[in-house]
Amino acid sequence: MGCSNEFDDFDDKASKVDTASQISSDQDNREGCIKEKGRKKMHVKMKSTRLSKEEKLRLMEEKKQLKEVRTQNKIFDDKASEVDTVSHISSDQDNREGCIKEKERKKTHVKMGSTRLSKEERLRLMEEKKQLKEQEKLLKAASKAEAAEIKKREKEMQKWEKGKYALKSITAEIDKQVVELGSIGGHLLTRFAEKGLSYRITSNPVERTIVWTMVVPEEISMIASERTEISYVVIIYEAEEFCKLVMNESLMGHVQSVQHRYPHHTICYVTNRLMAYINKREQAQYKNSASYTGWKRPAIEEVLIKLATHFSKVHSRQCVDESELAEHVVGLTCSLASCQFRRKLTRLSVNANGSAIPKDCIDKNLIKKNLWLKALVAIPKVQPRFAIAIWKKYPTMKSLLSVYMDSTKSVHEKEFLLKDLSTEALLSDDRRLGEVCSKRIYRILMAQSGNIKTDDVENGADFFTNHSTS
Numbered sequence: 001m002g003c004s005n006e007f008d009d010f011d012d013k014a015s016k017v018d019t020a021s022q023i024s025s026d027q028d029n030r031e032g033c034i035k036e037k038g039r040k041k042m043h044v045k046m047k048s049t050r051l052s053k054e055e056k057l058r059l060m061e062e063k064k065q066l067k068e069v070r071t072q073n074k075i076f077d078d079k080a081s082e083v084d085t086v087s088h089i090s091s092d093q094d095n096r097e098g099c100i101k102e103k104e105r106k107k108t109h110v111k112m113g114s115t116r117l118s119k120e121e122r123l124r125l126m127e128e129k130k131q132l133k134e135q136e137k138l139l140k141a142a143s144k145a146e147a148a149e150i151k152k153r154e155k156e157m158q159k160w161e162k163g164k165y166a167l168k169s170i171t172a173e174i175d176k177q178v179v180e181l182g183s184i185g186g187h188l189l190t191r192f193a194e195k196g197l198s199y200r201i202t203s204n205p206v207e208r209t210i211v212w213t214m215v216v217p218e219e220i221s222m223i224a225s226e227r228t229e230i231s232y233v234v235i236i237y238e239a240e241e242f243c244k245l246v247m248n249e250s251l252m253g254h255v256q257s258v259q260h261r262y263p264h265h266t267i268c269y270v271t272n273r274l275m276a277y278i279n280k281r282e283q284a285q286y287k288n289s290a291s292y293t294g295w296k297r298p299a300i301e302e303v304l305i306k307l308a309t310h311f312s313k314v315h316s317r318q319c320v321d322e323s324e325l326a327e328h329v330v331g332l333t334c335s336l337a338s339c340q341f342r343r344k345l346t347r348l349s350v351n352a353n354g355s356a357i358p359k360d361c362i363d364k365n366l367i368k369k370n371l372w373l374k375a376l377v378a379i380p381k382v383q384p385r386f387a388i389a390i391w392k393k394y395p396t397m398k399s400l401l402s403v404y405m406d407s408t409k410s411v412h413e414k415e416f417l418l419k420d421l422s423t424e425a426l427l428s429d430d431r432r433l434g435e436v437c438s439k440r441i442y443r444i445l446m447a448q449s450g451n452i453k454t455d456d457v458e459n460g461a462d463f464f465t466n467h468s469t470s
Contacts, residue, residue, distance in 0.1 A: 160216070163341030167197065170230075170337040172329075173211050175204040178236050184272060187326040195330050205261055210234045210329065212336055230336050231265045233258070234329065239277030242269070246298040255311055269307065269316040272325050274300065363388055372397050379444055385423040386437055393421055397445075404446055414446075415439045 159165060172192065179185035179201055192199045204211060214228040235258065237245070245251040258267055282297060307314050319325035361384045367373040375397065376387035394400035404414050418438035423431050 161341065163338055166214075166337035166341060167195075167334060169214050169216060170198065170333060171213050171215055172197065172199040172333055173202050173204060173213065174199055175207060175209050176201055177208050178210065181236070181238060183322045184236065184238070184325060187322040188329060191326040191330045192333075195334070197330065197333055206233070206235070206258055208236050209258075210236065211262075211265075212333065214337070214340060228340070230340070231262075232268070232332075232336055233262050233265045234268050234270055234332070236270050236272070236325070236329075238272055239274040242271050242274060243277070243298050243300070246300060246303050247296070251303055252306070252310075255307065255314060259311070259314075266313040267311075267315075269314075270325060270328065271316070271318050273321060274318050276320070376441070379441060381440060382437060386433055389421045389423045389433055390418060390441070393418075401445065404442060415442045417442065 160169075174188070179189065189199070198215075211233050212230040214230060216228075242251075245254060255267065278297060278300065281295060285295060304316050307316055317328060319328055361367070363384055367377055367384060367387065370391070372395070373384075373387050373391050376382055376390055377384055390400070394403075403409070403417060406414075416435055416438050418433050418441060419435045421433040423433060
């Protein structure tokens with residue numbers, strides 16, 4: 001009994017324990033479920049928390065991307081609008097360019113067509129090109145020839161202006177009565193032929209005359225006047241005929257008629273054997289006075305003097321024989337030809353370009369090149385060494401006249417201004433210019449009247465004349 005009780009108690013206790021354990025297990029199960037649920041919740045919470053951070057980052061990144069996309073979309077929209085405008089303009093340009101390209105294509109097509117045609121017409125085009133080249137060559141040759149011709153004419157004109165063609169261009173127009181005079185005409189024409197001068201026998205307005213003309217050569221006839229008349233006329237008379245003019249007192253009337261016909265010409269009466277004829281008649285009259293009762297010696301000398309004194313540009317020339325007369329006319333022809341191209345003398349040409357300078361002067365070339373030195377040497381009694389001494393001190397006329405016209409200096413000081421200038425002699429013997437030369441230069445350069453002679457000016461005539469008139 002006791003054991004059973006114990007077993008019962010044990011069973012009861014075991015059942016209680018089982019119940020308690022079951023209860024505890026249930027509790028544990030419940031707690032486990034609760035814990036599991038809590039764990040799951042916590043896991044879910046933890047998971048959700050973890051996901052939220054990642055999602056936050058992802059969402060933030062997505063937001064950022066969205067913003068960027070929106071910004072880009074906005075920019076793209078703006079650009080798209082611009083592009084639409086530009087595309088519209090470019091489309092217009094494309095249309096225009098397309099038209100241009102189409103035109104160019106058509107032109108190219110035409111060119112290609114013309115090229116194709118040129119291939120077919122190659123021979124003709126080659127021939128045309130050849131002709132064009134030949135024409136160009138001809139034009140170049142013609143222009144070159146024309147330039148050469150112009151250059152040649154210029155050279156010929158320069159030669160003409162220098163008088164190279166003077167003798168070739170002059171022509172003597174001889175009156176036929178001069179040729180009919182016999183021995184004079186033969187000598188004259190022979191001498192012209194020997195010199196190679198041109199002449200022409202004609203009937204001049206005045207009998208027994210020779211006039212001259214200049215005919216321009218053919219090379220320059222296009223650029224210069226073809227004919228020039230020389231203002232000179234020669235009247236040729238035999239001695240007997242000239243004496244008749246003088247004895248009849250008709251020579252002066254003859255001179256006036258010639259001047260009326262040639263108003264601007266120089267007239268020259270040339271006689272042949274005039275004095276020989278007069279002497280012969282005088283001797284014959286002396287030997288046989290009965291035969292020459294009506295002849296009287298003409299006043300030839302008086303008449304020839306009247307030709308020079310009573311008329312302007314009228315003079316005479318007496319020739320010994322026909323040969324001298326022919327030589328005179330030929331020489332006159334050459335002189336008339338060359339003088340047409342001779343340089344004209346001006347008032348500054350002092351003493352024919354320094355002809356007053358002695359030939360043995362060392363400084364002759366220097367004086368000829370300096371106008372002031374030539375003017376000083378032209379003053380009477382002023383030697384070249386005196387002129388050079390003055391030139392070294394006063395290199396120009398202005399420099400000397402500025403001192404002469406100085407109002408602060410007296411006339412006495414000006415007259416003796418140059419007296420102490422030293423001159424260089426050949427033997428190195430230097431001498432002073434002197435008071436006489438200094439006074440002479442001052443009075444001549446400062447003279448007020450050009451009608452007084454040089455010696456009178458040196459003696460002070462100009463000074464006294466001015467004071468007396470004032």
